[in-house]
Amino acid sequence: NAGVTQTPKFQVLKTGQSMTLQCAQDMNHNSMYWYRQDPGMGLRLIYYSASEGTTDKGEVPNGYNVSRLNKREFSLRLESAAPSQTSVYFCASSPGVYRGNYGYTFGSGTRLTVV
Amino acid sequence: DQQVKQNSPSLSVQEGRISILNCDYTNSMFDYFLWYKKYPAEGPTFLISISSIKDKNEDGRFTVFLNKSAKHLSLHIVPSQPGDSAVYFCAASGETSGSRLTFGEGTQLTVNP
Numbered sequence: 001n002a003g004v005t006q007t008p009k010f011q012v013l014k015t016g017q018s019m020t021l022q023c024a025q026d027m028n029h030n031s032m033y034w035y036r037q038d039p040g041m042g043l044r045l046i047y048y049s050a051s052e053g054t055t056d057k058g059e060v061p062n063g064y065n066v067s068r069l070n071k072r073e074f075s076l077r078l079e080s081a082a083p084s085q086t087s088v089y090f091c092a093s094s095p096g097v098y099r100g101n102y103g104y105t106f107g108s109g110t111r112l113t114v115v
Numbered sequence: 116d117q118q119v120k121q122n123s124p125s126l127s128v129q130e131g132r133i134s135i136l137n138c139d140y141t142n143s144m145f146d147y148f149l150w151y152k153k154y155p156a157e158g159p160t161f162l163i164s165i166s167s168i169k170d171k172n173e174d175g176r177f178t179v180f181l182n183k184s185a186k187h188l189s190l191h192i193v194p195s196q197p198g199d200s201a202v203y204f205c206a207a208s209g210e211t212s213g214s215r216l217t218f219g220e221g222t223q224l225t226v227n228p
Contacts, residue, residue: 004158031214040124043159043204043218050213058215090158096214103149103206103216106158 002026006091006107013081013114021076021110023091030096032074033058033104034066036087043090049074050096081114088112118142119207121219129227134192136222138205141186145207149216150179150190153202162203163190195226 007022025032033048035058045058049068063085065077074093078085088111092104120139128134138148146167151159165172165179165188172179178191192199205219 033215035218040220042119042121042220045215045217048215092158094214103151103161103164104159106160108156108158 003105004091004093004107006089006110008110009108010111011113013078013112015082015114017081018077018079019081019112020078021089021091021112022073023075023107024073025091025093025105026072027093027105028071029093029105030071031094032068033092033094034064034074034076035090035092036060037090037109038087046076046089078112081112083114086112086114117220118145119205119217119219121203121205121222123222124220125223125225127225127227128195130197131194134190134195134199134224134226136190136192136203136205136224138188138190138219139186140188140207142207142209142217143186144209144211145217146210147208148179148181148188149206149208150177151204151206151218153204153221159204192224195224197226197228200224200226 004025030051034046035043047066049055052071067075088109091107094104149164150162152162153159163177181188202221204221206216
C-alpha cells in the first residue's frame with residue numbers, strides 16, 4: 001500500500017553539485033509529475049510524463065532534467081545545483097486518461113537545500 | 116501568469132464555526148476543479164472536486180461551490196475541527212492540459228479549539 005515513494009527525504013547540496021531525486025509508484029498509473037513547492041508560490045510543475053516513454057516541460061523546467069525509466073519510475077536530476085533550487089520537491093502520479101475525482105497521488109516530498 | 120489564485124495566505128477560525136476558503140481562476144478552458152489538503156512534512160492529499168457542469172458538490176463536512184461566470188470557487192468546511200488545520204490548495208485542469216493540474220498558492224487554515 002505504498003502509493004508514491006520518494007527518496008531521499010532530505011538533502012543538502014553545495015552549489016554546482018548534481019543529484020537525482022527518485023520517485024516510484026505502485027498504482028499502475030500512466031502519468032507522473034514533478035512539482036516544487038515554495039512559500040507564496042504554491043505547487044509549480046517542473047516536468048511531467050503523460051505516459052511511459054514521453055516527457056514534457058512544465059512551468060519551471062530550467063535547471064532540471066527528467067527520465068521516465070519505466071512505468072513505475074520517474075526521476076528528476078539537477079545537473080548543477082543553484083541556491084534558487086532550494087525547495088520542497090513532490091512527485092505525483094495519476095491514471096492519466098481519466099482525470100476523475102481522485103486526481104493525483106503525491107509522495108511525501110524531498111526537502112532540498114542548496115548552499 | 117498565475118492562472119489559479121488563492122488571495123488569502125492564511126485563515127483562522129474557531130472550532131465549530133464555518134471555514135470558507137476562496138479560489139479564483141483566469142483560464143476559461145478549465146473545466147475541472149479540485150481541492151487538496153496538506154499537513155506539514157506530508158504530500159498533498161485529495162479532498163474534493165467539482166466539474167464545471169455543476170455548481171455544488173458536497174462530501175460530509177466539505178462543500179465546494181463553483182461560480183463559472185465569476186471564475187470563482189470556494190471550499191466550505193462545516194463544522195471546522197482542529198484536525199482541519201492544514202494548507203489547502205485549489206487546483207484546476209482542462210481539456211487542453213490533459214491530466215496536468217495547475218495549483219494555487221495555498222491557504223493555511225488554523226482552527227482554534
